[in-house]
Amino acid sequence: MTTPPTTAQEHDPSALRHRLVDQLLAAGHIRxxxxxxxxxxxxxxxxxxxxxxRTAYADDIIPTRHTPDGRISSSVSAPWLLAAMLEAARIRPGHRVLExxxxxxxxALIAxxxxxxxxxxxxxxxxDVTDRATRLLAAPGYDRVRVLTADADVAHGYVMPQAA
Structure with missing residues (x-):
């Protein structure tokens, strides 16, 4: 049984992060x-x-960009989904990964x-998405992640850089 958070824990990112991970473990998303x-x-x-x-550490998506008609066009994915994808990918130290x-x-998780x-x-x-990602990755020290603005044509197996 999870104990309710104290008022201080409600705003403590470390406590909220650990509580979220504990929930993901209990649900079997992390293996x-x-x-x-x-x-x-x-x-x-x-x-x-x-x-x-508190919203940042909820097990839900966080919309970060919307289309003019209000639809979500970019988001921080739900932690349960990220955990499942990372587990399925079996990423190991030394791997080269294209997201x-x-x-x-x-x-950052992949890094x-x-x-x-x-x-x-x-x-x-x-x-706009890659500019945001570059800025946000640098803040906690993930600046070795390479961020590209490009059309990733997965069907043909290549990445086409955007024209300037």
Missing amino acids: TAAVEAALRRVPRHVFAPEVPM IGSGGYNA ELVGPTGQVTTVDIDP
């Missing part, structure tokens, strides 16, 4: 120590500065998994 450690280390609130701290669709948070000997490149077609 390995590596994914657990990455989720415990990466400060999700840094990648969602527009929302309150299609950037936002920063998942790229934790590949470690200092690995490489992470994250790609998005929207320069």
Whole structure:
């Protein structure tokens, strides 16, 4: 049984992050120590500065960009989904990983998994998304993640840089 958070814990990013990871473990979304450690280390609130701290650590998406008609066009993905994808990908230290669709948070998690000997490149077609990701990744020290603005044509296996 989870104990209710104290008032101080409601605003403490570390406490909220650990509570979220404990929930993901209990639900079976996290199965390995590596994914657990990455989720415990990466400060999700840094990648969602527009929302309150409690919202940043909710197990839900955080919309970061909308189309003119109000539809969500970019978001920080839900932690349960990220945990499941990272577990399925079996990323290990030293791996080189290409992430299609950037936002920063998942790229930071991947950077934790590949470690200092690995490489992470994250790609998005929207320069506003990649500018945001670059800025937010640098703040907690994930500036070794390579962020590209490009059309990632996965069907043909290449990344086409955007024209200037």
